[in-house]
Amino acid sequence: MKIYFKILKYAGNLQNFVVPFVFTSLIAGVFGVLNLVLLKPLLDVLFGQVAESVIVEMANKKPETYQILDWYQKYFAKAILSNGKLGGLKFVCFTILGVSFVANVSRYFSLRLLERFKTNMVANLRQAVFEHTLHLHLSFYSNEKKGELISRITTDVQEVENSIANSFSAAIKEFILLAAYLVALFYISWKLTLFSLIVIPVTGAFLGIVLKRMRHNAGDSQQRLSNLISIMDEAFGSMRVVKAFLAEGFISKRFFDQNTAYRKSMFAYASKREMANPFSEFIGISMVASLLYFGGSLILEGTGSLTASTFISYIAIFSQVIRPAKEISQAISTAQRGLASGQRVMELIDQKADIVDDENAKVLKSFDSEIEFKNVGFSYIEDKEILKKISLEIKKGQTVALVGASGGGKSTIADLLIRFYDVQKGEILIDTQNIKNISQKSLREHIGVVTQEPMLYNDSILNNISFGRNASFEEIQNAAKIANAHEFITNQPEGYDTNIGDRGTKLSGGKKQRISIARAILQNPPILILDEATSALDTESEKLVQDALANLMKNRTSLVIAHRLSTIQNADKIYVIQYGEVVEQGTHQSLFEDENGYYRKLVTMQGL
Numbered sequence: 001m002k003i004y005f006k007i008l009k010y011a012g013n014l015q016n017f018v019v020p021f022v023f024t025s026l027i028a029g030v031f032g033v034l035n036l037v038l039l040k041p042l043l044d045v046l047f048g049q050v051a052e053s054v055i056v057e058m059a060n061k062k063p064e065t066y067q068i069l070d071w072y073q074k075y076f077a078k079a080i081l082s083n084g085k086l087g088g089l090k091f092v093c094f095t096i097l098g099v100s101f102v103a104n105v106s107r108y109f110s111l112r113l114l115e116r117f118k119t120n121m122v123a124n125l126r127q128a129v130f131e132h133t134l135h136l137h138l139s140f141y142s143n144e145k146k147g148e149l150i151s152r153i154t155t156d157v158q159e160v161e162n163s164i165a166n167s168f169s170a171a172i173k174e175f176i177l178l179a180a181y182l183v184a185l186f187y188i189s190w191k192l193t194l195f196s197l198i199v200i201p202v203t204g205a206f207l208g209i210v211l212k213r214m215r216h217n218a219g220d221s222q223q224r225l226s227n228l229i230s231i232m233d234e235a236f237g238s239m240r241v242v243k244a245f246l247a248e249g250f251i252s253k254r255f256f257d258q259n260t261a262y263r264k265s266m267f268a269y270a271s272k273r274e275m276a277n278p279f280s281e282f283i284g285i286s287m288v289a290s291l292l293y294f295g296g297s298l299i300l301e302g303t304g305s306l307t308a309s310t311f312i313s314y315i316a317i318f319s320q321v322i323r324p325a326k327e328i329s330q331a332i333s334t335a336q337r338g339l340a341s342g343q344r345v346m347e348l349i350d351q352k353a354d355i356v357d358d359e360n361a362k363v364l365k366s367f368d369s370e371i372e373f374k375n376v377g378f379s380y381i382e383d384k385e386i387l388k389k390i391s392l393e394i395k396k397g398q399t400v401a402l403v404g405a406s407g408g409g410k411s412t413i414a415d416l417l418i419r420f421y422d423v424q425k426g427e428i429l430i431d432t433q434n435i436k437n438i439s440q441k442s443l444r445e446h447i448g449v450v451t452q453e454p455m456l457y458n459d460s461i462l463n464n465i466s467f468g469r470n471a472s473f474e475e476i477q478n479a480a481k482i483a484n485a486h487e488f489i490t491n492q493p494e495g496y497d498t499n500i501g502d503r504g505t506k507l508s509g510g511k512k513q514r515i516s517i518a519r520a521i522l523q524n525p526p527i528l529i530l531d532e533a534t535s536a537l538d539t540e541s542e543k544l545v546q547d548a549l550a551n552l553m554k555n556r557t558s559l560v561i562a563h564r565l566s567t568i569q570n571a572d573k574i575y576v577i578q579y580g581e582v583v584e585q586g587t588h589q590s591l592f593e594d595e596n597g598y599y600r601k602l603v604t605m606q607g608l
Contacts, residue, residue, distance in 0.1 A: 003342045004335075007160055008168065010128060011121035017113060022172060024110035029177040031103035033184050033317065110173060117168075122161040129153050129348055137354040138420040139380070147230025152348050155225055156341035163338025170331035174324040181321045188314045192291060221269055222341050224262035231255050288319055355422055361439040367446050367526045367557065369431050370395045371417065377425030378412060386412050387580045389426070394573075396526075399558040401568035403602065404577035410561045413577070414529045417559065418447050448525035450549070452532035454516035456504035461489055462496040464504075465518045475522060483518035483548040485511070510545055517548045528558040565603055574599065 008014060079091035130153055185193040235242060235251045242251055295311045371394040378387040387409045394400045402410040415421055416428060419440055428435045435443055456464050465476050476496070480486040488511055492498035504512040520528070530549065546567065562568045569588040576584035576591070576599045584591055584599050591599040 003339055003346055006346060007125065007342045008121070010124040011117050012124070017117045018172070021110055021113045021117070022176065024106045024113065025173040025176045026180075028103050028106035028110060029173075029180040031099045031106065032177065033180045033320075034099050034103075114173075118161050122157055125160065125345065126153060126157045129157065129345055132349050132351070135353055136351060138415070139354065140351065145226075145230040145233075147228075147233040148226045149348075150233065151222075151226035151229045152344050155229075156222060156344050159222070159341035160338050160345065163335050163341075167331035167335035167338065170327050174327045174331070178321065178324040178328070181317055181324070184317050185314065185321070188310060188317070192295060192314060221262060221265035222344060224258060224265050227258045228255065228262060231258060288315065291315065291318060355419055355440065357439050358437055360437075362433065362437055362442075364430065364433070364438045364442040364446055367396065367430060371527070371557070371559075372429045373413070373416075373426070374429065375426035376413075376416065376423050376428060378409075378416060378421065378423055385580060387416075390577075390580075390582060391426075392575050392582060392585070394557060394559060396557050397555070398572040399553060399560060399568075399570070401560045401562055401571040401574045402577055403562060403565060403568065403574060403599065406563075408577040409580040410577050411531055414449075414531055414559060414561060418449065418529065419443060446525055447527045447529060448520040448523050448552075449529045449531070450513070450516055450520050450552075454504065454512040456500060456507075456512055456515060458499070458502045460494075460497045460499055461492065461515060464500065464515055465522060467519055469522060471522055476518075479518040479522040480515075482521050482551045483514045484544050484551075485514040485518050485548070488514075513545050514548050517545070517552055521552055526556060528553060528556050530558060530560045530562075532561055532563060565606055576602075 011017060076088055076091055080088035083090070133149060133153070182193065231251070231254055235255075242248060292315060295314070373390050373392045376387055376390040377385060379385045390409075390413060392400070392413075402413060404410055412421075416423055417435075419435060422436065430438065430443075457467070462473070462476060465479060473496070477486060480489055480496075489496055489498075498506075500506050500512075500515075504515070507515070530553075560568055560571060565588075568574060571588065574584075574586060574588060574591055575582050576597075578598060584594070584597055591597055592603055594600055
């Protein structure tokens, strides 16, 4: 139940919903019961069980102010005296219409309140999950499947709306209606009502057993659905590879296996869910049949105090008890799927970020002197150190390059500087301040990143360049010109408004990279991280991108990660990284002069 109430908090102030919802549901419930109760006086007259003297007495009686039924009987009697039994019938019909109108208007407003409650809760919950997920550490995304996250934010949250919100309304609305019916039944015959209530513990024990199994099946089916979404996400995102390796059959088989498992899990859940509804309905019908026999035999034998009209009214009301009781039973069973989904959503919301700002984190207002790594150690997996005692300096205005074999830890160094991860040993300083004492926002405002694979969005070129910033068209255009991108952009069908497709698939690698550089230029950061920014390009594109990078790096401090050593020969300092350690450092010339050095070996291998 903890999950249930944690989810309900996202609906906002529950009091603002519950009070008017209870009020409208109470009116709808009471007036719905009145429709059946009001038939009893008419049945008494039709069966000839009320003498004319009693009708006259009822018409002249002055009822108490709060006795609604007495007032109804008074005017009903007057209608009979004035217009005969047909007049009384007409009075009852119009009264029932009026009561029904009030009941249904109240029911409409209660449903409006419920829909507002549901939509608010789901929207707030989805927003909270998405925002919380955005602020989680980068390693979280390395360990989680994108399809799994998307499933939790979409299908799981939707399931919460379909089940938990509906069960909450049933717990209030249907309970009020059920209580109103029970009050009416006790009023008519408390003995018969007590006899009928023995069904409750029987039904409750059965549902308890079924619901426990349903929760397990619901959680399993939601996990299976997440797996399906993950497979689709991976397949659609790598369709070139799938087709190139003729892997359609392999992917289809993976999808078939998960789809079959999901089908079986859903069937197991549905089998138990649908069992609860017929069972509760059968128990209810059985009770009606028992009451018909028990009450009918008393009337026929003349041994009871029940009259025929009273008994018919009682049976009519009791038959209506089945519906709210069935709705409550159905809501409880349906809620199990929502609770399983809610648990998956709450697990995501409760996930703690590894990278958090210190309570007294300072704002980095400017970058003035240097960046320093002091004996930095880091590992992704315990007991497997990636970086070992890394010490390096980057003076303001310098271009510092990191070179070495793949897997040596070069990109990890860049990730640590931007605080995608936190160092586990040593420290990283900017202007003598430990970056752990600097707010992440202000730190990243001072750092621009250009990666090997540009991350572009299925949007216009304009919006991709201005991503996350409010910039004028002139500023965007100027950034594109500096990045050598303006010319090819203006040649696009719709210029800067051209949509570039999913991940920029409508553009070549060089064009995508230049848009990425234009985005960094627009940000205008004092510190740049260039991570293999040209390694995936052909010679012609590399020349254009190199020119754009040269424009970007002017008057900035740059950390360059490169495999193509021709691109970093003019760097102020080069650090050679091997197996997570700095093995050499110096300028291109000084490192190349060391005939036994690792850097010279790399340069020779590339034919420079």
